[in-house]
Amino acid sequence: MPASPQRNDAPAAPPAAPLRVLSFDVEEYFHIEAAHAAVPRTDWDRWPSRVEASVDLLLGICDRQGLRATFFVLGDVARRCPRLVPRIAAGGHEIASHGNLHDRLHRLDPAAFAGDLDVSRKLLEDQSGQPVRGYRAPTFSVVPATAWAIDVLLDAGFAYDSSIFPVRHPAYGVPAAPDRPFLVNRAPGSRTLLEIPPLTLALPTLGASSKRRHLGVAGGGYFRLLPEMLMTRGLAQAAQQGRPAVLYFHPWEFDPGIPRMPLPLLGRVRTYTGLESAAARLEKLIARHRDARWAPMAELLPELTRQARARPVFHLQAEAPIATVHAAGEPTQA
Numbered sequence: 001m002p003a004s005p006q007r008n009d010a011p012a013a014p015p016a017a018p019l020r021v022l023s024f025d026v027e028e029y030f031h032i033e034a035a036h037a038a039v040p041r042t043d044w045d046r047w048p049s050r051v052e053a054s055v056d057l058l059l060g061i062c063d064r065q066g067l068r069a070t071f072f073v074l075g076d077v078a079r080r081c082p083r084l085v086p087r088i089a090a091g092g093h094e095i096a097s098h099g100n101l102h103d104r105l106h107r108l109d110p111a112a113f114a115g116d117l118d119v120s121r122k123l124l125e126d127q128s129g130q131p132v133r134g135y136r137a138p139t140f141s142v143v144p145a146t147a148w149a150i151d152v153l154l155d156a157g158f159a160y161d162s163s164i165f166p167v168r169h170p171a172y173g174v175p176a177a178p179d180r181p182f183l184v185n186r187a188p189g190s191r192t193l194l195e196i197p198p199l200t201l202a203l204p205t206l207g208a209s210s211k212r213r214h215l216g217v218a219g220g221g222y223f224r225l226l227p228e229m230l231m232t233r234g235l236a237q238a239a240q241q242g243r244p245a246v247l248y249f250h251p252w253e254f255d256p257g258i259p260r261m262p263l264p265l266l267g268r269v270r271t272y273t274g275l276e277s278a279a280a281r282l283e284k285l286i287a288r289h290r291d292a293r294w295a296p297m298a299e300l301l302p303e304l305t306r307q308a309r310a311r312p313v314f315h316l317q318a319e320a321p322i323a324t325v326h327a328a329g330e331p332t333q334a
């Protein structure tokens with residue numbers, strides 16, 4: 001009896017280590033959106049700079065844990081602290097752009113955004129001696145209303161964006177967007193850009209017609225304000241589903257000494273909760289996940305582009321993006 005051609009006696013390949021990216025949005029505490037009204041730009045010089053010590057603390061965590069990260073640096077920080085970007089780059093980390101003056105894209109138009117990108121990128125490339133390939137918008141403000149930003153990023157030569165958060169949130173989020181790397185364009189037929197979204201946890205849907213529910217568990221306030229078990233569960237789910245897990249943090253989140261700004265109550269809670277324990281918690285979290293493959297985004301671009309190309313292109317400006325990306329009966333919501 002002939003052997004079955006399907007039979008395969010070769011040992012199964014070991015499962016690949018989960019892919020994870022640690023990223024930081026490097027800004028001062030007074031740059032945050034919650035302080036936009038309370039600390040206007042004209043007052044920034046009156047508030048003490050705190051960012052360098054916090055970044056040094058984060059570089060120490062990366063060194064001890066033996067991993068390299070992606071630092072999305074704000075142009076204004078690079079200008080105020082000209083020794084900071086060279087220090088980060090010297091550690092083998094990727095320098096990417098968080099824009100110049102931390103304007104949500106809603107406050108810019110395409111020409112102003114192009115200028116903002118150009119200023120920050122030139123500064124970061126001069127200081128780091130490395131090409132800047134990635135961008136993350138302040139407050140994840142690449143959303144359908146600012147879909148023009150995709151074309152501006154492409155015109156500027158950026159290789160990837162990490163600003164579309166596939167969650168429901170009052171200030172940002174594109175709930176219909178994929179929860180893993182994908183190609184995005186402004187509208188059908190437009191040029192595409194690689195998008196690398198932050199980590200979300202898919203929650204069970206409540207019925208056949210219910211909406212897809214994704215909880216942001218990637219870091220920031222989610223890390224400081226929600227039970228850590230949710231992020232741990234998100235990391236495990238991403239590994240199981242073969243999704244890379246992108247985490248993000250801000251240096252000021254690790255500095256309990258940042259001055260108290262006159263913020264509204266909700267802004268105060270979101271900004272000042274959990275700062276004392278954040279550094280120890282982050283280091284423990286990474287130490288528990290040392291088996292993963294941690295790498296800066298720029299080093300993963302061929303792999304992530306391959307993954308993204310296997311999925312439908314996501315049309316950010318389209319009226320019904322869900323119908324394109326998630327065929328299985330989700331409601332239209334952009």
Ligand SMILES: [Zn+2]
Binds near residue numbers: 025098137138139
């Ligand atoms: Zn920011």
